[in-house]
Amino acid sequence: MVDHRWQTETGWPIVANPVGIEAAPLKPGSPTRPLPGWDVRVLDPSGEPVPAGVDGAIVVKLPLPPGALPTLWNDDDGFVASYLSAFDGYYLTGDSGHIDDDGYVFVMGRTDDGVEIHGANGYLPHQFLATNTNHRTDRYGGSIENRIRFAVEIATAVADEIGAAHTGIRISPGNPFNDIAETDTHELYPALVSALAPLDLAYLHIGHGGDDELLRTLRGIWPTALIVNRGFTDIATRVKDIDDGLADIVSVGVMALANPDLVERVRTGAPLNDPDPATFYGGGEAGYTDYPTHAA
Numbered sequence: 001m002v003d004h005r006w007q008t009e010t011g012w013p014i015v016a017n018p019v020g021i022e023a024a025p026l027k028p029g030s031p032t033r034p035l036p037g038w039d040v041r042v043l044d045p046s047g048e049p050v051p052a053g054v055d056g057a058i059v060v061k062l063p064l065p066p067g068a069l070p071t072l073w074n075d076d077d078g079f080v081a082s083y084l085s086a087f088d089g090y091y092l093t094g095d096s097g098h099i100d101d102d103g104y105v106f107v108m109g110r111t112d113d114g115v116e117i118h119g120a121n122g123y124l125p126h127q128f129l130a131t132n133t134n135h136r137t138d139r140y141g142g143s144i145e146n147r148i149r150f151a152v153e154i155a156t157a158v159a160d161e162i163g164a165a166h167t168g169i170r171i172s173p174g175n176p177f178n179d180i181a182e183t184d185t186h187e188l189y190p191a192l193v194s195a196l197a198p199l200d201l202a203y204l205h206i207g208h209g210g211d212d213e214l215l216r217t218l219r220g221i222w223p224t225a226l227i228v229n230r231g232f233t234d235i236a237t238r239v240k241d242i243d244d245g246l247a248d249i250v251s252v253g254v255m256a257l258a259n260p261d262l263v264e265r266v267r268t269g270a271p272l273n274d275p276d277p278a279t280f281y282g283g284g285e286a287g288y289t290d291y292p293t294h295a296a
């Protein structure tokens with residue numbers, strides 16, 4: 001099999017096996033070497049080149065070759081922000097991987113992968129936050145300052161390890177799921193979000209139970225992207241949070257599970273499938289891969 005690698009944005013293969021000219025021997029997992037004109041390099045997070053065989057950010061040294069698209073349609077600023085700003089003098093592909101001693105490129109993953117810390121729905125960080133589950137008497141229990149410490153330390157540690165731009169955190173103020181009973185959400189969550197704010201994480205994801213006053217407060221504190229999951233409501237209600245300035249992004253769970261073509265249905269106003277809660281948590285393909293797409 002002949003593989004090649006390109007990006008929609010480049011409009012032309014970056015790495016490919018030129019079989020019509022002189023086929024390169026195949027190595028599993030690699031589309032072989034860059035084509036003429038593409039000066040592909042691998043950099044570490046500080047922008048230094050890494051040795052052969054070491055993973056890093058796959059970039060292309062500028063200028064791009066003739067034939068490569070020079071911008072995004074109607075969005076010059078977006079092109080510069082997304083592709084030319086991470087490493088001075090290089091085009092950022094967003095892929096990670098390495099180049100071996102023979103110059104073969106191996107794409108291993110994406111540099112924009114990330115971690116969402118689960119601080120919601122009764123999971124461990126939430127148990128530290130809530131008064132009914134946190135009975136500690138050390139510096140992780142008692143006062144609000146102490147109860148938020150665990151979540152803030154986790155976020156700090158993850159951001160230190162993989163970068164704040166790759167780290168997000170999810171919270172669910174007041175959600176009683178998993179036997180959580182919170183008594184001081186209006187004091188605790190502003191304190192938590194204020195303590196997380198200086199970390200400059202990629203985003204805060206709020207599982208929103210309906211306390212709009214608190215959501216508005218947290219929105220005012222949080223400095224980067226805010227994702228709101230107004231669970232168990234319809235699409236129009238969720239999108240209204242963006243229109244009202246309460247959210248930058250809204251997330252969707254059950255509706256996406258039950259509608260493989262959710263985006264198309266929303267776009268065309270087609271009705272949504274009814275989710276089947278009986279198949280939510282485990283089993284076979286039923287309720288997992290067999291929800292129908294909307295009949296044309």
Ligand SMILES: Cc1cc2nc3c(=O)[nH]c(=O)nc-3n(C[C@H](O)[C@H](O)[C@H](O)COP(=O)(O)O)c2cc1C
Nearest residue numbers: 121207229230231232233251252253254255280281
């Ligand atoms: C099948 C399924 C699995 C879920 N698994 C988890 C989970 O592991 N942890 C969690 O905190 N929430 C879980 N949730 C809850 C969702 O994160 C979300 O809060 C809930 O579905 C409401 O939002 P929605 O209306 O957008 O789906 C799950 C929901 C569903 C339907």
